[in-house]
Structure formats: C-alpha cells, structure tokens
Amino acid sequence: xxxxxxxxxxxxxxKTIAETLxxxxxxxxxxxxVLEKLLNVTGLKSGWIFLIDNKGVxxxxxxxxxxQGLCFQDKMPMCxxxxxxxxRYQDGRxxxxxxxxxxxxxxxxxxxxxxxxxxxxxxxxxxxxAGNEKFGLLNxxxxxxxxxxxxxxxLLEAVAFQIGSAIKRITLAENEQRxxxxxxxxxxxxxxxxxxxxxxxxxxxxxxxxxxxxxDEKVKEMLVYMQELSHEALTxxxxxxxxxxxxxxxxxxxxxxLNYGKVLSxxxxxxxxxxxxxxxxxxxxxxxxGQEALNNIKKHANTKKAFISLDRSEGKxxxxxxxxxxxxxxxxxxxxxxxGLRGMKERAEKxxxxxxxxxKNGKGTTIQVTIPI
Numbered sequence: 221x222x223x224x225x226x227x228x229x230x231x232x233x234x235k236t237i238a239e240t241l242x243x244x245x246x247x248x249x250x251x252x253x254v255l256e257k258l259l260n261v262t263g264l265k266s267g268w269i270f271l272i273d274n275k276g277v278x279x280x281x282x283x284x285x286x287x288q289g290l291c292f293q294d295k296m297p298m299c300x301x302x303x304x305x306x307x308r309y310q311d312g313r314x315x316x317x318x319x320x321x322x323x324x325x326x327x328x329x330x331x332x333x334x335x336x337x338x339x340x341x342x343x344x345x346x347x348x349x350a351g352n353e354k355f356g357l358l359n360x361x362x363x364x365x366x367x368x369x370x371x372x373x374x375l376l377e378a379v380a381f382q383i384g385s386a387i388k389r390i391t392l393a394e395n396e397q398r399x400x401x402x403x404x405x406x407x408x409x410x411x412x413x414x415x416x417x418x419x420x421x422x423x424x425x426x427x428x429x430x431x432x433x434x435x436d437e438k439v440k441e442m443l444v445y446m447q448e449l450s451h452e453a454l455t456x457x458x459x460x461x462x463x464x465x466x467x468x469x470x471x472x473x474x475x476x477x478l479n480y481g482k483v484l485s486x487x488x489x490x491x492x493x494x495x496x497x498x499x500x501x502x503x504x505x506x507x508x509x510g511q512e513a514l515n516n517i518k519k520h521a522n523t524k525k526a527f528i529s530l531d532r533s534e535g536k537x538x539x540x541x542x543x544x545x546x547x548x549x550x551x552x553x554x555x556x557x558x559x560g561l562r563g564m565k566e567r568a569e570k571x572x573x574x575x576x577x578x579x580k581n582g583k584g585t586t587i588q589v590t591i592p593i
Contacts, residue, residue, distance in 0.1 A: 233261045237379050241386040250386065251282035255358075258379055259284055262372075264360045266340060268298060269348070269383075271356040276310045281356065287338040289329030297325050297334060305345040305357055314357075317346040317373035317380070323361070339363035344373060346380040350388040358383065417457050424450035458483050459515070473503050473539075474530045477510045484518040487525045494532030502591055505571060506530075506539050509564045513541040513587050516560060521545025521585065536593055542586035547579045564589070 240254045255267045268283040280298045290297050303324040308314035319342070326337050343361035347354055358380045368376070424447055431443040459480075474492045481488040498506070510528070517526050523545035531538045564587065565575040573591035 233258070233375060234378055234382070236261050237382050241382055247387065247390050248281065250390065251383070252284070254383060254386075255282045255284045259360065262360070262375070263362075264365075265338070265362040266343075267358070267360040269356060269358055270306070271348075271387075272306070272309065272354070278306060278356065287326075287329075287340055288335030289337040290325060290334075292329065292334035297329055301325075301328070305343075305359060308345075309347060309354075309357055314345065314347055317344060317368075317377040319368050319373070320345050320359075340365075342366045344368040344376055346373075346376045348380050348384040348387065350381070350384040353384070353388060355384055355387045412457060412460065417454060420450050420454040420457060424454060455483075455485075473498065473506050473510070474528065476507060477514065477528055477541075480511060481514055481526065481528075484514055485524065486514060486518060488528055489526075490528045490530075492530045494530075494537075498532065498537060499593065502537065502571060502593065505567050505591065506537070506589065509567055509575075509587075509589055510539060510541060512560050512564055516585075517541075517543045517545065520548070523584075532593075537591050539589045540586065542584060544584040547581050547583045547585050549581055561587075 236257055237254055240257050241250065243250075243253075251269050255269060259265065259267050266283075266285045266287060268286065269281045270278045271281040272278045280295060283295070283298065286295070286298070301324075304320055304322075305314065305318075308318070322341055323343055326341060329335065329337055340361045340363055342365060343359045346358045348356045348358055358376065360376065427443045427447040427450060431440050431447070434440060434443070474490060478488055478490055514526065517523065521543045523543050526541065526543045529538075529540040531540075561577060568575040568589050568591060571591045573589060576588040577585065578588075579585035
C-alpha cells in the first residue's frame, strides 16, 4: 500500500470511528459498536476492551469475534485472572500502543483445551486515555498475526485516544444527569413540603378545632376520623419526602436511617463500626435498602422496635436491620418472596454484593446486606 493510500485509509478509519463515537450515549453499546467498526475497517479479526478503575480492578466492557477458546463458560477466560497487558498497564510500563509477544489468556485456553483459538497467539494492546486520565485497554488480534507495524500501532493509538475522550464525555454526562436527578428530587421534596404537607397539617388542625366547638356527637366522630386520616396522610407524606431527599444523609447513612426511623415512629437501637466514607452510589444503595426494610417493619412487623448495625471494614460494608416482630413464613425454595425484598436483593447484587434474609412466624426478621468496596 503506497503512502498516499495508507494516509487515506487512516483518515477513513478515524472518520468512521469518530462518527460512531459521536452517535453513542450509552457506554457499553458505544464500545461494542466502535470495536466492531474498527475491526471491519482495519481487516483485523478479533478485539476486546477492558475498562480498569483506579484500584486496578478490570472488567470486560466490549468484545467482538472472540475465538471459541476465550468464550469458554460465558467468557470466563476474559473475566478472571491477570495477563501481560494488564500487568504492564498497572505498573506503568504500558504508555503507548505495544506489540504483546504472546497472550496469557490464549495460552491458558490452549493448555486447558477450552476450545479453538483460531490461530490467534499475539495481539496489540493500547491504553485508553484522555489527557492524563487512563480508562483501560484496547486489544486487537488476527490469526497468524504476530507483529503490528509502526503505522498500525500509530493508527490504534489515535483510535484509542478517540475512545478515551468519548468515555470521559459519557462519564461526565452521566455525572451531570445524576446531579440533575438529585436536584429535581430536592425540588420536588421541597414543593411537597411547602404545599401538600402544609395543607394536610392545616386540615388536621381545622378538624381538631372544629371538634372542640361542636356538641353533635356524630359530627365529632366524623371530625376525629378526619383528624386521624389527616395525621396518617401527613406521616405518609413525610415518609415520601424522605424517600426523595433523606435529611441527614450528609452525616452518613447511619444517621439518615436513624432519622428516617423517627419519621416512621420507630424506636431504633444502633451500632456503627468504622468511620470511613462510602462511595456515593453504595451509600444510596444502602439508603434505599434500609428505607425499604424500615418501611416493612412499620407496616408488617407489628412492632415499633428495630435494630440497625452498620459495619464499614476494609474492603466491604455490611448493613443489618432486624426486628423482633411477627416475621413471616419463610420458604427455602422461594428465598425472596416479595417484590420489596427482591428489589433489595437486586440493588445489592448490582454492586456485586450479597443479600440475606432470615425470618420466621413470630420470630422477627433480619436482613443482612454486604457490599464490597
């Protein structure tokens, strides 16, 4: 290929990648699409992208046309263990596009006979970056290809920089959306407090005052009923406002849950270990799980007493909420019997955590959530 043809091919590749990246707003979808486009325009066979966090934990974020040996047991070879490119990335040796002499994951696939590797033995690896920030690795390979030319590596570096910039753009956009959602929750909570809550409070006071000046017993009964309904509605409204904007969350998840328990008129004993700050997404998950658990105690446990334990130790955080109320029938084959409990379990598992519930009729209920940090 002549120099002019190479230059045209490079520009076409970069244009195609840029168009694909500009159309994407979902990170996973965008990475898979851009990887497919890259391989199609370069004629390479296989590719995969690792995203790596600032603690060195990696995940397979995208892949295209992986050989059978790397797809063994739901792509287990790509999701477990280390390899040369990850080692070099994490110790700072991998700063630009590089020829990897051999692939440890391919070697394992051949050794353990996990399936056909399509004669892929080597790959090129490129760090994904935007400025001084690094996000992960782009790897590409083809059968019988043991070396990538300088021109190919330069092109891969340019593509990797485009991908890194797109990752940063999407990450910033997601953060903005999350902040906008929090702001909207706060606004709605304030509106509910200023309008609906005040109206309910006024209705409750009006019913109470009217009851004091009437002598008709039937009217008094109706006013007492109105007063009780208003009080119940006001309590529900306060709980709803708390769901939108937990007061005291800035003081920690334990303080927020204790305050929420007061809103529900629960008497809560607590035990807190560890004072390290939690990631915001984990803190919100624990808040939602604890919120659901306390609501269940309020509505179903037939008790006003509860216990909260929060233990923040190295590498994990554990939340336990228990009561000695009425409990419920627990079936081993149907461990998560209600929608609310299923939701708590799904929230925990979203962070690769565990959710455990122990309950029995007349013996109370305990939920335990453990999330790795």
